[in-house]
Amino acid sequence: MEDNYYQSPGKVKPAIIGGIIMTITSTIPYLSLINCACCAGIMLGGLASVYFYLQQLPPDEPPLESKHGLILGAFAGIFGAIFETLITVLIIKFLSKGYFDQIYIEIEKNISDLESQGQDVPQLLNEIQNVIVNLTQEIGEKGFSLVLTILMLAFNTMKDVIFGLIGGLIGVALLQKKSK
């Protein structure tokens, strides 16, 4: 039987490329400054995934739809989050053990401020502080924390998917050729 249905090209490869771009722009020092402009590097990854998907399309392709940009950007965000988390875990293991220093100091400052003013310290703050102490100890001993990795992955996924799909949708708007 003749197959007369158009099979669109795979989205995985462009999404992986987009994810790699997100990771590069998020983890390389100085280059990561680009994300100071509203996660522009992450959006660039989503946009790049749309660009590479368009490169795969044959000339008589059906026009690209918004949902393609959304899916590509979100996929790129998922890949980007995985790669970014892996690299961060490696950085923590081999280079930096003081990952929590900043937030720990902030929490400590908040608690001491509240105590000095005679106000009640929210229970949640104390609990978070304890969790951070435990995680820091775990990282110090083993150089790795499963809980931290899962938390990072969850946060990176949320961040990269949101900004990745925005980048994908903007990519469709910018790169889509005018339909005949």
Added chain:
Amino acid sequence: MSKKIIYFSILLLSFIWCFSMILAPYLKATKSGYNIFIYFFFSRICHQLPERSFYIFGEKFAACERCTSIYFSFFVGTVFFPLIRKIKTEYLKICLYISIFFIVIDFLFGYIYFQNIYSIIISGSALGLCSSYFVVYGIINSFNKSNQNLEAKKIGR
């Protein structure tokens, strides 16, 4: 899913996003202690430099001036989406190109030469406003079944 539900969901999310940026300084000013979570959340996506942030209640916003301009104008763009969609897409696309060009130039100049608050606000607002149309339109079209074409399409028709 109906277009209205999708639209109002985006509007609500955008509102919560912007509101939380004002909530953080409010919580900090009232010494509630919970502000740290909002600041920490935004610290992952923004540099939050004090000299490049807006201030309210004597405390800085959860995101910098540029990000704040983008997010708030995105929210405004989402509010006025029903009106903006009446403008020709081609014009909006040109506006988006210009706003991206403008923000890139402003961003590069900011790190190389000087930073001007007005250029930050204008370029950020322009990008947020222009991109909001394409983001909202794209999400509505992606989730609304009446606008979807099946991915597998017949050739020769």
